[in-house]
Amino acid sequence: MLRMEAVKAKRQAGPRRRARWLAAGGIAALLALPVIGQQSDTQPAVPPSETDPASPRSLLPDGFDAPPAAVAPAPDLLPDDATVTTDALPPAPLLPALLPPEPQQVDPFAATAPTGRDITVFGPLTTATGGYGLATFTGSRGAFLSGLAYRMQAPTASRWVAITLRRALLSESAAPWGIVPGDWVAARAWLLMRMGEIDGAKALTDMVPVDRYSPSLYRVSAQVALAAADINGLCPIASTGRLLSRDPLWQLAVGMCAAVQGDDITAARLFDALRADATIVEPFDVRLGERVATIAGGAGRATNIDWNEAPAMTPYRYGVATAAGVQVPAEKLAGLGPARFGWLVRAPGVAPEIRLAALRPAAVLGTVSAAELASGIAALSPGDAAADTPGGRLRTAFAGASMTDRRNALKAIWASGGIDDRYGALLESATAAARLPISAESAADSGDIVAALVAAGMTDAARRWWPIADKADAKVRAAAWAVLAPVGAAPATASAFDSWRSDSGADDRHAAMMVAGLAGLGIARGGDWDGLRGNLLPRAANSWTRAIDAAAAAGRTGEVALLAATGLQAGWADVPPLHLYHIVAALVRVGRGDEARLIVAEAMTRA
DSSP states (O other), X not given: OHHHHHHHHHHHHOXXXXXXXXXXXXXXXXXXXXXXXXXXXXXXXXXXXOOOTTSOOOOSOTTTTSOOOOOOOOOOOSOTTXXXXXXXXXXXXXXXOOOOOOOOOOOTTOOOOOSSOOOSEEOSBXXXXXXXXXXXXXXXXXXXXXXXXXXXXXSOSOHHHHHHHHHHHHBOEEOOBTSOHHHHHHHHHHHHHHTTOHHHHHHHHHXXXXXXXXXXXXXXXXXXXXXXXXXXXXXXXXXXXXXXXXXXXXXXHHHHHHHHTTOHHHHHHHHHHHHHOTTTSOHHHHHHHHHHHHXXXXXXXXXXXXXXXXXXXXXXXXXXXXXXXXXXXXXXXXXXXXXXXXXXXXXXXXXXXXXXHHHHHHHHHTSSOHHHHXXXXXXXXXXTOOTTSHHHHHHHHHHOSSHHHHHHHHHHHHHHTTTTTHHHHHHHHHHHHTTSOOOGGGGGGHHHHHHHHHHTTOHHHHHTTXXXXXXXXXXXXXXXXXXXXXXXXXXXXXXXXXXXHHHHTOOHHHHHXXXXXXXXXXXXXXXXXXXXXXHHOOEEOXXXXXXXXXXXXXXXXXXXXXXXXXXXXXXXXXXXXXXXXHHHHHHHHTTOHHXXXXXXXXXXXXX
16 A cells, blocks of 8 residues: 555655655554664564553554454354354454455556566475465465564464464465565564564575665664674675664674674774764664674774663664673573573573573474474583483483483473473473373373473374373373363363363363364364353454454465464463464364464463
8 A cells, every 4th residue: 555655656746766665564663663772672663552451451463443344254163142242352453454455556667676586485484394385475465464563562472373473474485465575574584583583584584685675674684683693694784774774773784794894994983983972872882883893803992891881682782792702691681572582592602501591481482392492401401410400300301210210300390390381391391201101100190291292292192192191080181181182182072071171170261262272173063062162152253353264264374374373462361262262263274273283282281
């Protein structure tokens, strides 16, 4: 829409070349965000609006209160006689409203396209390497998707939703209609970075030839390079970035890159100019830039870095300090937000103890696999780690002298997480639990073993534990059933649900989450399920539910993944059961049933 307006204005008032770059929704907000400002750049580009604390907490971006256009609903798995309400869910956004496709407008004044690789079809993941295919975003509206990507409060609550969204964003796929391909790459990379998926964001930006960059991609690529602590990644774009933006980051980048390239005179001149006018950039940021220049050129101009002088942590301060070998205090790192855990584990320049502490949270985010988590703990732990340390516990869980020692080590890992980090502890133990012999001797622990295996996606290994868990204590059996029923490894009948609810003592909300997940999978339907759904899961609708249902009906896999993440922007305790139902049903409908089953199992473990 903005592109059309730019073309119209160009015809009326002469060529305005830069208007072409502002076609995608949300880009103007991104360009207004300071790169090295005092607030953490991992926060959303557009701040969320304040809501009445007495009203239900919205999990979704601003703007989803607008009435959508008529869309085809998803198949209804809820009882026909259930009460339909429109206020049972938090307000849900549409950014912008769902509109029918508009014909592409030809700009007669547009410059000849630059030479280089076409990025209309773009992404590192093919179908052979886990991508969702060339049509992942086909049929979706680019302004709508980019608006969601920029406004989303990342990271999402669900590990498996994050993994699903990451695969969609990294898929080799055609750009949605109505957006400059470079702007679409920028939106994808920006969201990946804020999810903690720094390797994926870097893979996207590094693949784009510089002559295909849009102004927003310059901006996002700079952020990604900083989050990856890759100063060299700034150098190919620094000079052009300085022409496109007044942000002092680009002057600092040109100075650092001049030093990296051996031009000490240019570097010294730029840093002297920035030092002379403290209104342009913080003196602390100048000193960080000079530290990089000193390492690169040996000019001997760097001063000591005092973190008490840094008013707030930003990606610039983190990235430049890490690249220059300056350790950032752990208490300062918290200012980068939760995404930092995914960044830290991928940064060799960060102190080992900080990377070790970041591994488990990064696994919960979905940026580190269970196998990487275990190998990372082994690599970063001291060689003589005591038994009561992460490395020692994991070593015993893998290779203890007896089965009792191994089970006790697994229990110690689970206990180390406490209530708040139980899911991370389960992920940490998963690879060791997978090597534990299936035996009735482990029946008392089978509920936790199954939860760990399913959390890591090891559903085949978890399935083999059901005969043991089925004969265990009632509470253990109930815990195992809750995560095995969604993945098809335990009988999912209404009577089995009643037994689980009675044995586990599940409250109405937990029971509603289970019914919602099973209904979304198409399991909880017909017979005795109808009454349970009517009591626990009354029908409700808002613009978000209609949007994700419509995307699923049209087979728009990438849009479903993005909308699913918008429905899970807070902790699991704030997720309405009907959000889970619509997310799971939509994923099943677009062929992502495996991911949907794991999301339901995760909800039963974490909700």
